[in-house]
Amino acid sequence: MKIACFPNTYGRFGPNAAIDLLPSAGIHWLELPIKNHGVPSFFKEEPVVTNGSTPQSIFALKERIADSGLKVCTCNITSGNPLEEDVLKRTLTKLTIANQFGAEYVVAGGGELTADDQWPLLIDHMRQIGDHAQKLGIVYCCETHPGTCQNADGMLELVERVDHPNIRINFDTGNIFYYNEDVELLEEMGKVAPYIAHVHLKDTNGKFKDWHFPALGAAGHVDFAAVLRFLNGIDFHGPCSLELEGIEGEPELTLEQTHERVLVSIEHLKSVGWEIE
Numbered sequence: 001m002k003i004a005c006f007p008n009t010y011g012r013f014g015p016n017a018a019i020d021l022l023p024s025a026g027i028h029w030l031e032l033p034i035k036n037h038g039v040p041s042f043f044k045e046e047p048v049v050t051n052g053s054t055p056q057s058i059f060a061l062k063e064r065i066a067d068s069g070l071k072v073c074t075c076n077i078t079s080g081n082p083l084e085e086d087v088l089k090r091t092l093t094k095l096t097i098a099n100q101f102g103a104e105y106v107v108a109g110g111g112e113l114t115a116d117d118q119w120p121l122l123i124d125h126m127r128q129i130g131d132h133a134q135k136l137g138i139v140y141c142c143e144t145h146p147g148t149c150q151n152a153d154g155m156l157e158l159v160e161r162v163d164h165p166n167i168r169i170n171f172d173t174g175n176i177f178y179y180n181e182d183v184e185l186l187e188e189m190g191k192v193a194p195y196i197a198h199v200h201l202k203d204t205n206g207k208f209k210d211w212h213f214p215a216l217g218a219a220g221h222v223d224f225a226a227v228l229r230f231l232n233g234i235d236f237h238g239p240c241s242l243e244l245e246g247i248e249g250e251p252e253l254t255l256e257q258t259h260e261r262v263l264v265s266i267e268h269l270k271s272v273g274w275e276i277e
Helices: 007-025 055-068 085-100 114-134 152-164 185-191 224-233 253-269
Strands: 003-005 029-033 073-075 105-108 139-142 168-172 194-201 240-241
Touching: 003 007, 003 253, 007 055, 007 253, 029 168, 029 240, 055 073, 055 085, 073 085, 085 105, 085 114, 114 139, 114 152, 114 168, 139 152, 139 194, 152 185, 168 224, 185 224, 185 253, 194 253
Parallel strands: 003 029, 003 240, 029 073, 073 105, 105 139, 139 168, 168 194, 194 240
Antiparallel strands: none
């Protein structure tokens, strides 16, 4: 299985640490975040590329990533609500940048609605995104976030309404519990199985709105052996990206402690049958 890492995993140390350290964990693929220019990050890390980056800085980053031994499989281009015109434009720009890094997938929002009469506009914007992605050979994967893609029923409604081959789902194994009560992981994945193109691997204690995302296997609510069997059963070939966002209220981790969670996660995946590509 193609295993990547989203640098949210490294918290305030961000992509710079991920690029330096992921190869030592046996990870060869990167989910590169393309941030919003001038907007502070939730994790307070220093962005390495934004929608405002120059061609020269993009080229230099490409060289640095290649020199580290990593390849970019995915760009995370979360930009806001694609219902909004400025977010649509920013998303199209980020898709073009993602293509420069060779990404075949992007992860971003599926939109949020406040009224049903907003559906036609969202569908139009998502189809524009899908068309641009298709021209670039990229699949746009909607994140498991509040709004249209908070749960499997919402995801299914979105992808069926948009009806575009390049609009698919990023299924997050932790977020599905964080944003929903009384859900069963494999049941939710099964509802949208034909549309899952990308996966975020995240463990959790399973509690609603409890920010508890340690190393894989440490919380124990997500059965990663079962997730692997499910993905193999649907002939899934997309990337699975580690996203270890920490535990609310825990002491601030050092870089060494942060990276240790990546190492532990990879060992856990191997112990339950995952082969790391």
